[in-house]
Amino acid sequence: MVKLLLWRHAKSDWDTPELDDHERSLNKRGRRDREIMARYIENNFTPTLVICSTARRTRETVVTLCNHDIITYSSDLYQAMHTDLLNIAKHNGGDHDCLLLVAHNPGMEMFAGRMAQTSPEIAERFAMKYPTCSVACIDWDCDWADISFDNGGVIDYENPSRLIGQE
Numbered sequence: 001m002v003k004l005l006l007w008r009h010a011k012s013d014w015d016t017p018e019l020d021d022h023e024r025s026l027n028k029r030g031r032r033d034r035e036i037m038a039r040y041i042e043n044n045f046t047p048t049l050v051i052c053s054t055a056r057r058t059r060e061t062v063v064t065l066c067n068h069d070i071i072t073y074s075s076d077l078y079q080a081m082h083t084d085l086l087n088i089a090k091h092n093g094g095d096h097d098c099l100l101l102v103a104h105n106p107g108m109e110m111f112a113g114r115m116a117q118t119s120p121e122i123a124e125r126f127a128m129k130y131p132t133c134s135v136a137c138i139d140w141d142c143d144w145a146d147i148s149f150d151n152g153g154v155i156d157y158e159n160p161s162r163l164i165g166q167e
Contacts, residue, residue, distance in 0.1 A: 002147065003155075004089050004138045005045055005100040008108045010034040011132040012057040022078065026060045033133040033160035038064035040158055041135060047100035051092060053077035055104070061133070062102045077103040082111035086149065093144025105130060112136035118153030125157055134159040 010030030026034065041047070042065065050071040052062045055078050062071055076088060085107050093099050109130035115138045116123045130136075140152035 001097070001139065001141050002093060002144055003045065003098040004093075004140075004147075005041065005047060005098065006085070006108050006112050006134075006136045006138070007037065007041070007061070007100060007102045008105060008130055008132055008134045009053070009055070009058040009061045009102060010037075022055050025056050030057070030061070030132065034061045034064045036160045036163055037133050037135055037158070038066075040163060041100070042066060044156070045098055045100075045137065047098045048096045049092065049094075050100040050102065051077065051088065052102040053080075053104060058102045058104070077101060079104065079107075081107045082114060082149075085111050086147065090144050090147055093147075096144075099144075108134075108136075112138070112154060112157070114149050115152060116154040116157070119155070122154045122157050131159050131161065 010026050010033045012024040012030060013027040048070060050062060050065065052058050052071055052073050054073050054075045080103055085101060085103065089099055112130055135158055136154050137156040138152050139155045140147045142151060
């Protein structure tokens with residue numbers, strides 16, 4: 001059994017529209033939300049490998065995790081679509097039980113939304129889209145090499161707004 005966490009980067013700053021998209025940093029809300037979601041991840045999951053997009057906003061999101069030794073960076077996650085994300089997980093999962101990808105929409109939303117169809121309650125939450133800093137946990141009862149969109153499902157999904165509402 002393997003688990004994949006999909007963590008969309010926190011809210012980015014658009015105050016400098018001429019700035020290259022890859023170089024946008026987090027805004028105030030994004031800095032608050034990343035702390036909330038890092039605590040959520042660390043309290044509920046044990047990723048042993050984190051692969052993060054090289055974009056500044058994803059690097060600023062993931063830095064809040066306690067164990068920096070398990071974080072690697074890949075430009076393949078920048079603008080990756082859902083099929084790319086699946087292949088990245090398949091090829092990097094190795095002996096890891098839990099892998100965390102930190103990346104961008106629309107790929108994250110497409111991946112999680114497709115996998116959420118196995119759970120009506122979670123699928124209903126996806127009607128609200130996949131806001132910044134959201135985390136979905138997808139579970140498969142197989143090895144990484146055998147994961148697909150047809151044999152796993154979202155078992156957990158949270159976003160900062162829901163967690164703040166529960167505090």
